[in-house]
Amino acid sequence: xxxxTVGAKTIEGxxxxxxxxxxxxxxxxxxxxxxxxxxxxxxxxxxMNIIGVRSVPVVMIxxxxxxxxxxxxxxxxxxxxxxxxxxxxxxxxxxxxELGPVLAAVMLAGRIGGALTAELGTMNVTEQIDAVRSMxxxxxxxxxxPRVLACLLLTPVLIIYADLMGIIGGYFVxxxxxxxxxxxxxxxxxxxxxxxxxxxxxxxxxFFGVAIAVISCYKGFTCKEGAHGVGQACxxxxxxxxxxxxxxxxxxxxxxxxxxxxxxxxxSLV
Amino acid sequence: xxxxNKGKNxxxxxxxxxxxxxxxxxxxxxxxxxxxxxxxIEKGKTTVVIGPSGCGKTVLIKHLILLLRPTSGEVYFKGQxxxxxNEGQLNQIRTHYGFLFQGGALFDSLSVTENITFPIRxxxxxxxxxxxxxxxxxxxxxxxxxxFQNYYPANLSGGQRKRVALARAIALNPEVILYDEPTTGxxxxxxxxxxxxxxxxxxxxxxxxxxxxxxxxxxYKVADRIIMLxxxxxxxxxxxxxxxxxxxxxxxxxxxxxxSDDDLAVLRMSGTMSQAQFLPxxxxxxx
Numbered sequence: 001x002x003x004x005t006v007g008a009k010t011i012e013g014x015x016x017x018x019x020x021x022x023x024x025x026x027x028x029x030x031x032x033x034x035x036x037x038x039x040x041x042x043x044x045x046x047x048m049n050i051i052g053v054r055s056v057p058v059v060m061i062x063x064x065x066x067x068x069x070x071x072x073x074x075x076x077x078x079x080x081x082x083x084x085x086x087x088x089x090x091x092x093x094x095x096x097x098e099l100g101p102v103l104a105a106v107m108l109a110g111r112i113g114g115a116l117t118a119e120l121g122t123m124n125v126t127e128q129i130d131a132v133r134s135m136x137x138x139x140x141x142x143x144x145x146p147r148v149l150a151c152l153l154l155t156p157v158l159i160i161y162a163d164l165m166g167i168i169g170g171y172f173v174x175x176x177x178x179x180x181x182x183x184x185x186x187x188x189x190x191x192x193x194x195x196x197x198x199x200x201x202x203x204x205x206x207f208f209g210v211a212i213a214v215i216s217c218y219k220g221f222t223c224k225e226g227a228h229g230v231g232q233a234c235x236x237x238x239x240x241x242x243x244x245x246x247x248x249x250x251x252x253x254x255x256x257x258x259x260x261x262x263x264x265x266x267x268s269l270v
Numbered sequence: 271x272x273x274x275n276k277g278k279n280x281x282x283x284x285x286x287x288x289x290x291x292x293x294x295x296x297x298x299x300x301x302x303x304x305x306x307x308x309x310x311i312e313k314g315k316t317t318v319v320i321g322p323s324g325c326g327k328t329v330l331i332k333h334l335i336l337l338l339r340p341t342s343g344e345v346y347f348k349g350q351x352x353x354x355x356n357e358g359q360l361n362q363i364r365t366h367y368g369f370l371f372q373g374g375a376l377f378d379s380l381s382v383t384e385n386i387t388f389p390i391r392x393x394x395x396x397x398x399x400x401x402x403x404x405x406x407x408x409x410x411x412x413x414x415x416x417x418f419q420n421y422y423p424a425n426l427s428g429g430q431r432k433r434v435a436l437a438r439a440i441a442l443n444p445e446v447i448l449y450d451e452p453t454t455g456x457x458x459x460x461x462x463x464x465x466x467x468x469x470x471x472x473x474x475x476x477x478x479x480x481x482x483x484x485x486x487x488x489x490y491k492v493a494d495r496i497i498m499l500x501x502x503x504x505x506x507x508x509x510x511x512x513x514x515x516x517x518x519x520x521x522x523x524x525x526x527x528x529x530s531d532d533d534l535a536v537l538r539m540s541g542t543m544s545q546a547q548f549l550p551x552x553x554x555x556x557x
Binding site: 131 | 332335337358360362364365369371372373376377388389393
């Protein structure tokens with residue numbers, strides 16, 4: 001009985017993974033084709049407005065609080081060792097490399113992912129996706145691809161906003177509230193944060209954006225009937241996006257560290 | 271069973287209709303929804319599929335356009351086998367169809383004009399948008415809704431939504447129009463408007479129509495041929511007179527809207543209303 005249940009769940013899990021992998025592949029192909037087809041640009045533009053422009057305030061607020069909280073938490077430890085002027089390095093490297101991208105992506109998973117899944121899920125249960133298919137149009141290309149492209153292009157931009165506000169927030173608390181010397185704050189920051197650190201945070205945004213969009217669209221396309229089905233799909237989309245962001249963050253940290261150790265240090269020798 | 275009733279049996283199982291299903295079986299997990307269905311939809315005729323809720327009517331109509339693929343069996347459109355085509359190839363075939371969904375399935379975020387031009391924008395080069403405007407006007411006039419171009423689906427009544435959906439379904443001048451429960455949820459007058467529209471399209475565009483319904487008034491009015499499905503099987507197939515006089519008790523119970531003796535017996539066995547319902551005083555006593 002137990003073996004049978006475990007076996008059935010395992011087979012179902014593998015089937016779901018297979019379906020998701022196929023959907024992700026179709027989305028990637030459709031996104032590539034849409035990106036070279038000017039007639040789909042208005043659809044992408046609309047999604048960029050919904051996904052990108054309207055997310056700017058929440059992402060900026062997230063970034064600002066990350067920077068300010070880091071300053072408050074880290075000040076006492078560094079001041080105890082007489083290193084409070086190094087606070088800028090700690091805050092800025094944490095913001096641009098890890099916390100800015102990850103927390104901005106989590107915020108986007110909640111704001112965009114939930115909305116995408118709810119919208120596509122409702123379209124699915126009201127047969128609008130079947131209607132797209134019945135008119136000879138590929139719903140992945142018409143519905144998923146513009147959303148994937150908009151997330152791919154705009155998540156890195158939103159991360160830049162989050163980073164910027166995190167840096168400003170950290171500076172405000174450190175210099176204005178805690179009285180650290182402004183020149184020393186920036187000098188130490190400049191010496192500790194490299195272009196590489198800023199770049200990998202932004203590059204992570206490409207992966208996070210695709211993960212959020214593909215997972216959310218998949219959950220919307222495979223949503224079950226009724227209000228409960230749509231609600232469940234939204235919850236699953238957020239949980240899956242959140243875990244994917246953390247897993248991708250870890251994997252990318254390992255990969256970028258290897259690349260940095262191999263190639264970036266050669267730069268100083270050249 | 272030998273049929274001795276009046277009317278004509280139009281069963282064309284192995285005929286050469288515009289759409290042909292051969293031995294189609296559809297299963298969802300272990301549940302068999304369509305059981306070895308073979309039928310040919312005749313070109314230029316209106317075929318109505320009737321049957322009780324849950325008997326597989328919508329599943330059947332979705333197989334005609336391959337929105338659902340059969341578990342086994344074959345589907346042909348104009349002699350070409352289509353159940354083994356990929357989605358890209360099927361999309362070309364589907365431009366020959368129009369599909370009216372049960373709830374209309376209009377795109378909420380698009381206006382009436384944008385909904386109707388959706389298939390045109392997807393499949394046609396549009397050199398002159400004025401022509402498209404004229405086309406939308408003519409399609410809306412056909413369903414009696416000219417002047418509603420800038421409305422959104424949320425601002426339309428149920429009947430108006432179905433008529434706009436019908437205008438969208440005929441936007442590409444399809445050869446086949448599939449109607450899934452076109453009169454469900456509408457009052458009798460609006461239902462008759464939809465029935466008249468189905469007949470009008472049949473007359474003016476000479477399309478092949480397949481209508482899924484459990485509304486017998488609608489079925490008798492529009493049908494050249496009526497097929498009755500029961501538990502995934504075709505149990506009657508013929509013209510309206512043939513169905514009216516069909517000896518099968520399930521057919522007779524369905525077309526007359528009468529509950530069967532077996533169902534009545536189940537209702538009687540399941541207890542009386544007074545035993546089943548709870549009254550506030552039952553809870554007060556516990557307290």
